[in-house]
Amino acid sequence: MFDATIVLQILWTSLATATYYVLFATAFALVLKVTRLFNFAQAAIMTIAFYTAFVGVQWLKWPGWAAFVLMMVVTLAASYALERIGFEALRRRGVSVMFVFVFTFIVSEFIAYLAMLIFGTWPQTVFPMIFWPVTLVGNIAISAWDLPAIGSTVAAIAALFAFMRFTRLGQFMVGVADNPDLAELYGINRRLVFLLAMLIAGALVALGMFLYGTRAQVLPQTALSLMLFAVAATIIGGIGNLGGAVAAAVILGVIQNASILVIPSEWQGFLLYVFLFLAIVFFPNGLRLPRRRERFGSATRKIAGEEASTPESRG
Amino acid sequence: MVVFGRGARRLLATVACISAFALCGSALAQDAFRFGLAMPLTGSQALYGQDQVKAAEWAVAEINKAGGVNGKKLEMLVLDTQADPQLGIQMANRLVSVEKVPAFVTAWSAVVKAVAPVANDNKVVELSVGANSPDIAKLGDYVYTTFPLADIDIAAVAKYAAASMGKKKAAIVYINNETGIVAADVYKKVFTANGGQVVATETYDPKATDFTGPLLKVRAANPDIIHLQGLVSDTPQVIAQMRQLGLTQPISSYSAAFNPKLIEQLGAAAEGVIATSLAPGADDSDKVKAYVARWQKEVNREPNGLPYTQYLYDAPYMVAAIFKSLDDKKIPVNGESFRKEMLAIRSFDLPLTGKTALGEDHTVVKPVYLMEVKGGKWTRKAVVGE
Structure with missing residues (x-):
């Protein structure tokens, strides 16, 4: 029943739909890597991003590019506010990691509720139409959404990696991620680096929500459910490993979709939880090459030790 | 001779006032037929719940404008469930124990199921209007649906x-x-x-x-x-x-x-x-056409979930018909008599959804x-x- 066309179609569509997951996972992993924070408030930023684009296109009747720019500006402003008013204030007060974690959930729920009051519970999309025309390439259906989605995601991720590898600010981020106290001793402005991580994450999720919202309907609670995949990819990819999160998001998407070839469709959604369970129980540091496992393990122990002992010391 | 202190006199005065109010309330209640409506007015389902409540309120106002139930006012007590089963139970308890209504209308499958024991234990009729879980047919003697199940x-x-x-x-x-x-x-x-x-x-x-x-x-x-x-x-x-x-x-x-x-x-x-x-559209019925036009005129849009609001609009008409029948026969109104009379009438001709016949299995069969x-x-x- 399943020929090469079906397999290739599944692979292609999985790759295309993995784009927004890659962006959400990278944003989540970046903030976790730099600030050591499980930032579930990312869902709030995602919700703000989507509804800003929605307002731009559907209420203000702006063209898509203008709504995109508006969305980026508003999302970056929201990320700035979240870092400066929320996280920075909490760090200054030396609250526990658990408290910050709870705070991120409250922010997400608060924004979801606010969105519900303003925009209602009817699902919305960025553009009025979500049907994208299709071109057949050797019997593989490629929609007009696929290539721009893949192109923009690859460009965004490549830009992020280049930024972290080749720019001074990017290296500061890596420095703070490796050892925030030592980085500060070397004169790196930790506040600035934390803010930068939040802003980059904001830009990534904004792009992700724009892609998602041009293809599927969004409800005020949608962002939180999309976050589950990002968290799974971050854990499976290895906490602190951005490349791992990207790869895990792509591979998880492909495996989940391709699984239909060998298992009944009702088990498809269950697979994500199986992977997550296995990763947490057997690979808490993520699936990594043996060569790098030792270094990462010690880094994780160091992070855990710092968080458990003196959160105040990290300011 | 018993001499009351100042505190005791105050207490007596308060008790006397409360008793007087209670008597007044009782007298007022006899001039009106009351029933409950427990719907989500806030929370994630409020968008639908509020429109459905509005539809029911319009119907009650229309009934009262046309002379009420044998000249007596039809009163609908509206409470918020947030479509949450726990809150639904609280609201049902209030309707049954405090407001003493013989029947109440509610919706959302989880709420309908959760409040069913309250209705059955207190022998008060629960009308499910809008929920469609097939389980609703098996929730007990006092639970009926006017909305076709899934x-x-x-x-x-x-x-x-x-x-x-x-x-x-x-x-x-x-x-x-x-x-x-x-x-x-x-x-x-x-x-x-x-x-x-x-x-x-x-x-x-x-x-x-x-x-x-x-x-x-x-x-x-x-x-x-x-x-x-x-x-x-x-x-x-x-x-x-x-x-x-x-x-x-x-x-x-x-x-x-x-x-x-x-x-x-x-x-x-x-x-x-x-x-x-599950309800006729504007092209099928002049009444539905006028109803949709009213939404456009007064609210400037169509209601969220138009067919559901049609059923909610019809619910007070059904309740009023049962009250009228009880009143005509001079039967005291309570949950048991309300249920008995509802089953005796069984078939209702309602303005926006047409003929509604309650089946023996507690459901209704309507055209699709x-x-x-x-x-x-x-x-x-x-x-x-x-």
């Missing part, structure tokens, strides 16, 4: 596909939750019973954002018709992907698909999609309106069970 429209669409459209091979694509599983089962049974064959049954996760895998399996089975049982939030995307993957067969669905936005979101890809409506997207708008294809 299997009615699915059975109608399956029967129509096999018997009237002549489709021999069907595929079912459904969301993997209680509603989807039950509906897929009903569709399969009815389609098969009418001579058809289900060649593929595929499901997708409620959190899924891509449906390629299940849809390719459906494509490989090459059905004549595809039945989609999804949610309002995922149905347009699933249909879009079906068309993108070259599935050009007719697609049937249920009431979740019946909204103008589906056509806006899918454009030409929506052509041929069949959905159901099959709607099809043709030329970029919803048009009536057929009425099943008229």
Whole structure:
């Protein structure tokens, strides 16, 4: 029943739909890597991003590019506010990691509720139409959404990696991620680096929500459910490993979709939880090459030790 | 001689006042027939709940404007459930124990199920208006529904596909939750019973954002018709992907698909999609036409979930008819007499949803309106069970 066309179609569509997951996972992993924070408030930023684009296109009747720019500006402003008013204030007060974690959930729920009051519970999309025309390439259906989605995601991720590898600010981020106290001793402005991580994450999720919202309907609670995949990819990819999160998001998407070839469709959604369970129980540091496992393990122990002992010391 | 202190005199005065108010209240209550309405006015479902309450309030106002129930006022006590079962129980308890109503109207399957013991234990009638879980038929002696349960429209669409459209091979694509599983089962049974064959049954996760895998399996089975049982939030995307993957067969669905936005979101890809409506539309009834026009005039839009609001508009008319019958026969009003009289009348002719006959199994059977997207708008294809 399943020929090469079906397999290739599944692979292609999985790759295309993995784009927004890659962006959400990278944003989540970046903030976790730099600030050591499980930032579930990312869902709030995602919700703000989507509804800003929605307002731009559907209420203000702006063209898509203008709504995109508006969305980026508003999302970056929201990320700035979240870092400066929320996280920075909490760090200054030396609250526990658990408290910050709870705070991120409250922010997400608060924004979801606010969105519900303003925009209602009817699902919305960025553009009025979500049907994208299709071109057949050797019997593989490629929609007009696929290539721009893949192109923009690859460009965004490549830009992020280049930024972290080749720019001074990017290296500061890596420095703070490796050892925030030592980085500060070397004169790196930790506040600035934390803010930068939040802003980059904001830009990534904004792009992700724009892609998602041009293809599927969004409800005020949608962002939180999309976050589950990002968290799974971050854990499976290895906490602190951005490349791992990207790869895990792509591979998880492909495996989940391709699984239909060998298992009944009702088990498809269950697979994500199986992977997550296995990763947490057997690979808490993520699936990594043996060569790098030792270094990462010690880094994780160091992070855990710092968080458990003196959160105040990290300011 | 007993001498009361100042504190005791105050207490006596307070008790006397309360008693006087209670007597006044009792006297007032005799001039009005009261029933409860417990709906989500806040929370995630408020968008629908508020419109449904508005519809019921309009109906009560119309009834009272036309002289009430034998000259007495019909009073509706509205309480907020947030569509939350726990809060629903609190509200039902208040209606039953404090407000002492003989009947109350509520909706949302989880709430209807949760408050059923309150209704049964206190012998107060619970009318479910809008919830469609098949379990509602088995919730006890005092729980009835005026809204057709889930299997009615699915059975109608399956029967129509096999018997009237002549489709021999069907595929079912459904969301993997209680509603989807039950509906897929009903569709399969009815389609098969009418001579058809289900060649593929595929499901997708409620959190899924891509449906390629299940849809390719459906494509490989090459059905004549595809039945989609999804949610309002995922149905347009699933249909879009079906068309993108070259599935050009007719697609049937249920009431979740019946909204103008589906056509806006899918454009030409929506052509041929069949959905159901459990209430007549504006083209079928002048009363519905006037009702929709009133929404446009007063609220400047159509109500959210138009058919549901039609049922809610009709609920006070049904309650008023029962009160009237009790009053005509001089029977004291309480939950037991209300239930008895409701079953004695059994069939009600209601303004916006037509004839409503309560079945022995606590459900109602209503005609199902099959709607099809043709030329970029919803048009009536057929009425099943008229």
